[in-house]
Amino acid sequence: MSGAGGGKGTKMTRMLEGAGDIVRTHRLRKEFEDLVAVDDLDLKVGPGLLYGMIGPNGSGKTTAIKMLVGLLRPTAGKAYVLGEKVPIVDNISRIGYMPQEMAIYADLTVHENLELFSRLYSMDRELFEKRERELLKVIDLSDRRDALVSQLSGGMKHRTSLACALMHDPEVVFLDEPTVGVDPELRVGFWKYFADLKARGKTVIMTTHYMDEAVRCDLVGMMRLGRLIGEGTPKELMAMTSTSDLESAFMTMARKVGT
Amino acid sequence: MPLIMITIFGYTFGGDVKNIDVCVVNLDQAPANQSMAGAIISELGTRDTLDIVRVYSPSDAYLDPVAIGREKVEDADIWAIIFFNETFTQDAAAIAGDGTGQSALVRLIADGTNPNIVQAISNDILTAIRAVLGTSAFVVPISISTDLVYGEGARFIDFFAPGVMGLAAMMVTFMLSIISFIHERTTSTLDRLLTTPVTEGEIVAGYALAFGLVGLVQSIVIILTAVALFEIQIVGNPFTVLLIIFVFGAGNQGMGFLLSSLAKNEFQAIQFIPLILFPSLLLSGVFWPIEAVPAFLRPVSYFVPLTYAVEGMRSIMIRGWGMGSIWPEFAVLVIFAGIMLLLSAYSLRKRR
Structure with missing residues (x-):
């Protein structure tokens, strides 16, 4: 039981405030000079869920994710991941993060990238080899294991990046636009894998702007101008707005909020 | 500029x-x-x-x-x-x-x-x-x-060799560091590293070790070439020379790391290179002794780390001195490297 039972009072309080939820934020806010990127965001994501954040570019999805994984300091508000206040330290190896950009080393091979990240998590050799085989199958790159990343197509790089984020089998994984540039056939494979992760009790928090994908999420948070304008299961959201797809649901929600 | x-x-x-x-x-x-x-x-x-x-x-x-x-x-x-x-x-x-x-x-x-x-x-x-x-x-x-x-029988090449080694070590470590770190930032691999259990200090130390070694290997090649082709004399212990290069290389790596964190992209980062390289090149005694630097610029010479690296290496290679005599120069380089690396780690932490 990592993190729990620490003797310090502050730690106990921290644990209690975010207890039970994988991610919990309270009026989380990020301002960049004159821009409010995330505006008093209240999020609550329980364990074993596929949570999708949807919204147009500039709606604050990436900024929110970056605060949760500890790359950006919130201007105000609170955020807890795995019960620990961000930026998390004790539980850092229990999360995985896939940035929007490629974020892998182009002059290393696929295998070397995976190995590097496994080492950063102090994984032992045997476990690494097992995980590598498994993940290479998911991203369909088993035959390109020893290819230099710089020689891969954009989609392949993207898949490698996803595999790096999942290497250490994290309990919660933050994926920023994981399916961009991934062809439809493989995307189906990805979703199968996400469902698999979920079945194993893992939590997936992802951003996307493919509305048709978001339908597959358990919970969808609609973001616009840094605010959460609607949240619920895809069905609830469509029912609430009397629409038949998430895209229209989003539009209706946006009109309702005004602006 | x-x-x-x-x-x-x-x-x-x-x-x-x-x-x-x-x-x-x-x-x-x-x-x-x-x-x-x-x-x-x-x-x-x-x-x-x-x-x-x-x-x-x-x-x-x-x-x-x-x-x-x-x-x-x-x-x-x-x-x-x-x-x-x-x-x-x-x-x-x-x-x-x-x-x-x-x-x-x-x-x-x-x-x-x-x-x-x-x-x-x-x-x-x-x-x-x-x-x-x-x-x-x-x-x-x-x-x-x-x-x-x-320096009985010392020729200009003997005087020159330590300078070239210092300069080469500086160029490779400083430039590689400034470029690769900005690359690490723009491709977001840095973001990814920062979400792993690896600490900022470990990232900086890893970089320093790697670039110190790069500087070291390069210096070995330079020394061997200089000895083989130009028969330069090395009176003192070559390993002390390499130790200086390693510490100096690590310091330059830190400096590159720091400066690149001030830059938004590769183009801005590259502009820092002449800013650092030129004063080092001209004021550190690589080509001519510090005594040839005009008096009003000489204080700047004493702020250039390369001055100490070159002086230390010259003392070893020509005078045959050991650590017992060159420790002041070595101490300056250790302090330089220490400050640069600590500031680098701090700048990474502050980014969050």
Whole structure:
């Protein structure tokens, strides 16, 4: 039981405030000079869920994710991941993060990238080899294991990046636009894998702007101008707005909020 | 920026060597108003090539000034000691008068680490002698005998090699670091690293180790090439040289890391390179001794880490000194590396 039972009072309080939820934020806010990127965001994501954040570019999805994984300091508000206040330290190896950009080393091979990240998590050799085989199958790159990343197509790089984020089998994984540039056939494979992760009790928090994908999420948070304008299961959201797809649901929600 | 560069370049390149610290031992027994040695010394004093730290007169004879002077040269407190013997004026007069007797001799005991400096000292003495004798003098009845404490047989390449090694180590570590770190940021691999259990300190230390080693390997290649092709001399321990390179390389890596965190992209980062490289190149004593840097720029020289790396390596390679003697330079480099690496780790932490 990592993190729990620490003797310090502050730690106990921290644990209690975010207890039970994988991610919990309270009026989380990020301002960049004159821009409010995330505006008093209240999020609550329980364990074993596929949570999708949807919204147009500039709606604050990436900024929110970056605060949760500890790359950006919130201007105000609170955020807890795995019960620990961000930026998390004790539980850092229990999360995985896939940035929007490629974020892998182009002059290393696929295998070397995976190995590097496994080492950063102090994984032992045997476990690494097992995980590598498994993940290479998911991203369909088993035959390109020893290819230099710089020689891969954009989609392949993207898949490698996803595999790096999942290497250490994290309990919660933050994926920023994981399916961009991934062809439809493989995307189906990805979703199968996400469902698999979920079945194993893992939590997936992802951003996307493919509305048709978001339908597959358990919970969808609609973001616009840094605010959460609607949240619920895809069905609830469509029912609430009397629409038949998430895209229209989003539009209706946006009109309702005004602006 | 180019303006600063050309200004520094103009002032330093081919500039005269000035303010060389020397001691003079004057045992000439001729009366003060007739002493030729005295005249030469005061002439030297009016010129700015040499800074005469101390003149030992016959009254100091019990101190054995030559031995003291030699020791100072050996410790590199001064560059040379200029010695006039008891019969200096007498000898000079004799040979000028009837061409008999032995030629009056100025003995120069110099640190030969830098051939430029030895050259500048003897030239200046010759000039002073001519000035004292007057332009009409046909025969110069005085000769200079030079006795080198270090660097016997040292050529310019021997002086140059440590400078090149320092410069090369700096270029490769600093430039690679500034570029690869900005790359790490723009491709977001840094973001990814920061969400792993790896700490900021570990990232910086890993970089320092890697780039220190790169500098090291490069220096080994340079040393081997220089020995094989140009037969440069390495009097001291080459491993101490490599230790200096390693620490210096790590420091430069930190500097590159820091500067690249101030830049938004590769283009901005690249502009930092000449900013650091030029002052180092021109003011650190790689090509010419610090003594050739104009006095008003010399304080800057002492802020350039390369100055200490080059000075330390020269002391080892030409003077044959060990860590016991070069520790001040080494300490400066360790402090430089320490500050740079700590600041790098701090700047990473602050990014969050």
